[in-house]
């Protein structure tokens with residue numbers, strides 16, 4: 001069957017490898033664009049969060065290219081992801097787009113449903129192909145995140161402005177082409193060295209900022225208006241606190257230990273939040289506290305307009321910011337977000353961090369030399 005998956009950053013590389021290994025033809029939607037967003041906005045409920053609108057745009061564009069089925073992740077808890085599949089199914093039906101939806105619901109929603117959907121996907125080449133596909137997909141996702149992290153390190157130090165993002169795109173294309181784990185590991189080592197080689201070796205350390213918030217907006221550069229790149233070009237080294245590998249580890253491999261993980265996160269929030277609020281809300285608060293203790297210069301919190309888990313996190317983070325004296329920039333994105341205002345807010349935030357750092361260095365020098 002010709003299958004498609006929605007975009008969320010570069011994780012289409014791993015999904016494509018998994019589905020191809022299981023014998024499916026993969027029709028990827030075109031990269032997210034204004035056209036994708038306007039299609040999604042036109043056919044989705046007005047107040048639904050941005051990720052769903054872009055998903056709908058992705059599906060329509062992929063179906064126009066010939067996709068016959070859609071593979072997507074389900075969800076549960078106090079977050080709208082849990083009913084994305086049902087709403088999207090109705091939207092596509094109303095548009096007369098006849099496609100199959102294969103929804104991989106989390107294991108805690110019932111193992112039988114998940115098992116049936118996985119067996120359905122593995123049908124063309126048998127269950128062995130699932131194992132091979134999962135291994136290749138896991139390795140590809142590892143390689144993608146390694147290279148993206150290398151790019152975040154290099155951007156504020158790059159020898160030529162903008163070159164890191166261009167090289168990263170070429171490196172990711174090579175990762176996508178790799179068809180065995182051995183070749184993938186070799187390519188990954190070479191590409192990582194190529195990206196690190198773009199950095200200047202100056203003793204001046206750039207500002208360090210942690211990126212937290214809703215997973216889709218963090219990973220999909222179209223929705224966050226190339227946030228990592230913009231910050232990197234302003235001289236900031238970004239650390240992403242959310243990733244696909246972490247999500248898979250926590251929500252699939254460690255799913256039987258979910259209550260233990262939640263208890264551990266609640267403990268890390270030092271009493272600011274005492275229960276799971278859905279999405280990555282709890283993680284956002286726990287990560288901010290950890291990064292503040294690790295002497296990060298600031299935090300950028302990003303979420304789509306009306307995202308419930310992150311609205312709860314945001315209300316708590318204001319107090320965390322004041323108590324731990326760590327500046328936090330709150331960014332809320334939707335289909336109306338304008339580039340100019342967004343850039344101005346980033347520049348003002350970086351300016352504030354630079355001034356704060358200079359004041360700190362001055363105080364340190366004064367206390368050391370008594371002048």
Ligand code: SF4
Nearest residue numbers: 049079080081279307
């Ligand atoms: S985490 Fe927020 S933006 Fe993401 S699906 Fe849930 S409610 Fe929507």
